[in-house]
Amino acid sequence: FYEPQKYLQGTSSFKISKNLTQEIIYNALRLYQQQQTKTGETAHNIVLHKLGPVYECEVVGFLEGVRQLLGTMENCRLGIVQIEQDHQIKLYGSETGTSKTNRNVSRGLGVLMGSNTIALASTGCVSRGSKGMSYFGIGTPQPLLITSIMPPSNLLQQYGLTTNNFYNTESLTR
Numbered sequence: 001f002y003e004p005q006k007y008l009q010g011t012s013s014f015k016i017s018k019n020l021t022q023e024i025i026y027n028a029l030r031l032y033q034q035q036q037t038k039t040g041e042t043a044h045n046i047v048l049h050k051l052g053p054v055y056e057c058e059v060v061g062f063l064e065g066v067r068q069l070l071g072t073m074e075n076c077r078l079g080i081v082q083i084e085q086d087h088q089i090k091l092y093g094s095e096t097g098t099s100k101t102n103r104n105v106s107r108g109l110g111v112l113m114g115s116n117t118i119a120l121a122s123t124g125c126v127s128r129g130s131k132g133m134s135y136f137g138i139g140t141p142q143p144l145l146i147t148s149i150m151p152p153s154n155l156l157q158q159y160g161l162t163t164n165n166f167y168n169t170e171s172l173t174r
Contacts, residue, residue, distance in 0.1 A: 014052065021061025022068065029069045042070055047079035047172065054082040054149045063151065063159050073159060079167040080149040089113075091121050091143050110173055111143070116150070118173045119143040146173050 016024075025048065033042050048054075048062050059080060066073055093105040107124040121143045148169040156162060 015055045016058050016061070018057040018061040018064065021058045022065040023061075025062050025065025026068050029066065033069070044070075044075055045077045047081060047167065049079075049081035049083060051083050051085065054080055056152075059149060059151050060155065063155065063161075067159060073161060073165065076165060077167055078161075078165055079172045080151075081172050082147040082149055084145040084147070085142075087142075087145055089119050089143060089145065091119060091124075110146075110170075112169075113145070116169050117145055117147045118169055120146050120173055148172050 025046075029043055029046070033040055046066060048058075050058070062078075062080060063073075066076065066078070070076065091105045091109065091111060105121045105124045107121055109121045109124065110118045113119050123142075146169070148167070150163060150166060151159075151161070156165075
């Protein structure tokens with residue numbers, strides 16, 4: 001953890017050093033390789049998600065950790081996701097029928113907020129049972145802001161990657 005960020009450890013704004021991120025990714029992938037597959041194969045679809053801002057040192061650590069275990073990343077699909085909970089965005093559904101009081105959106109609804117960010121309702125209205133009954137949830141859902149982080153072009157080039165190696169925002173949100 002860096003200078004002032006070391007005092008924010010455990011909050012959604014902490015910054016993890018490149019070396020610690022690399023170690024976390026390497027150990028997670030090695031554990032997957034050892035315990036999750038009978039053949040000892042390595043993961044080739046790897047997504048890092050973090051609650052709070054993703055810093056460039058963490059992106060470099062992620063890429064280094066993957067490369068350290070796999071050697072090459074040309075056959076990988078990668079993703080880096082930043083998740084934000086603390087913001088002022090709310091999602092409201094349209095008025096339906098005579099009900100003007102309940103304007104909750106459906107759980108799982110996503111609204112594109114930019115080329116790399118989607119507001120995703122993780123709570124809200126859900127259908128229950130075969131009779132089409134709905135549970136409207138509690139209050140107005142505050143969505144999660146899901147942002148796909150794409151490494152800068154100099155890092156892509158350094159690691160022999162292209163944007164095609166990375167999942168798009170919609171795929172990551174699904």
